[in-house]
Amino acid sequence: MMKKLINFSIMLVSCLALGCKKDAKLTVLEPIGFDSSIKASTGTVALSAATDDASVITFSWPAVKFPIKAAVTYTLQVDVPADTVGTTAWANAKNIVVGDDVLSKAYKGSDLNTLAISMGIEPNTAGKLVFRTQATMDRNTYTRGLAITISPYQVFTGFPALYVPGDYQGWSPGTATSIVALQSNKIYEGYVYFPAGGTFNFKFTSDRDWNHINYGYASEGKLSTDGLAGGLVVPGPGYYELSANTNNLTWTYTKTTWSILGDASPGGWSTDTQMTYDVAKQVWTLTCDMSASGSFKFRANNAWNIDFGITKDGRLTYADSPVYGYNGTLDNLSVPSSGNYTITLDLHDANNYKYTLHKN
Secondary structure (H helix, E strand, O other): HHHHHHHHHHHHHHHHHOOOOOOOOHHHHHOOOOOOHHHEEOOOOEOHHHOOOOOEEEEOOOOOOOOOOOOOEEEEEEEEEHHHHHOOOOOEEEEEEEOOOOOEEEEEEEEEEEHHHOOOOOOOEEEEEEEEEEEOOOOOOEOOOEEEEEEEEOOOOOOEEEEEEHHHHHOOOOOOOEOOOOOOOOEEEEEEEEEOOOOOOEEEEEEOOOOOOOOEEEEEEEEEEOOOOOOOOOOOEEEEEEEEOOOEEEEEEEEEEEEEEEEOOOEEEEEEEEEEOOOOOEEEEEEEEEEEOEEEEEEOOOOOEEEEEEOOOOOOOEEEEEEOOOOOOOOEEEOOOEEEEEEEEEOOOOOOEEEEEEOO
């Protein structure tokens, strides 16, 4: 009896010294899961440039209740159907962390287009991707997969380009203006503004660095591919149309000012209404009264050597050009209603010449 009392006393002292307590609850052994599967606002998405900024699909899922109270991290997983079955199912999935306790994920058209192409769906074809949601706290649980049909489109990344580094911008190909070959025929065209105070020297480069082909001065109107050749030069400050033909190594420049002409404009078809160049915004502008009963065109240097009309779908295109020739299929421009307008002509991106009409 005395031995038992001694043993009990030793155990009691040990508990008091070490702090005896109940074992922690083992939450990992308790079953968890989603009450229902992932849902989508649509099962089929056709993408285009027009849907880039729109919300095209929204995924949602129920909350998962874990045995302990803490934030649950939700992740959207995406995979191709063939990789969602078998012993390595979902091993190649893309994981998009949605956030703690967030129960939905919306996609803009541009983001879904990028995702679909990155997952192997060819532009302008329909393909399927499978989506599921992962919930994570002390372990993971998943919804069933949901297949969505997506038709991505080919994003326009620009025409073949030459870059125009020069004294006007610090001789930096990485930040230089570009001129482009609209027809992929190695004939490039575009506009560069040369401010006063510099040497007006520049070169064309085939990439945004000095490590590829550099085009410099060979002779009047001729290009050299010798990297040590001198720079090309324009006569003085101004807004220049530049062209380069790398087939025969020639180039041209034309200093331009811009105006509008037509019976929709104040001067009719006889007197140009001049535009002013905004250096900061890189656009030509004017404000004047316009008539909806007439039409007009943009033209350079008060002449019909360089001028713009529009295509049937409203795209600004050369009607006359020393580089591209004459295009007789174009319409004149017009305003939707008579009134005072601020008109803007934007030629700083050779991939996308454009204009705006703002009624004041």
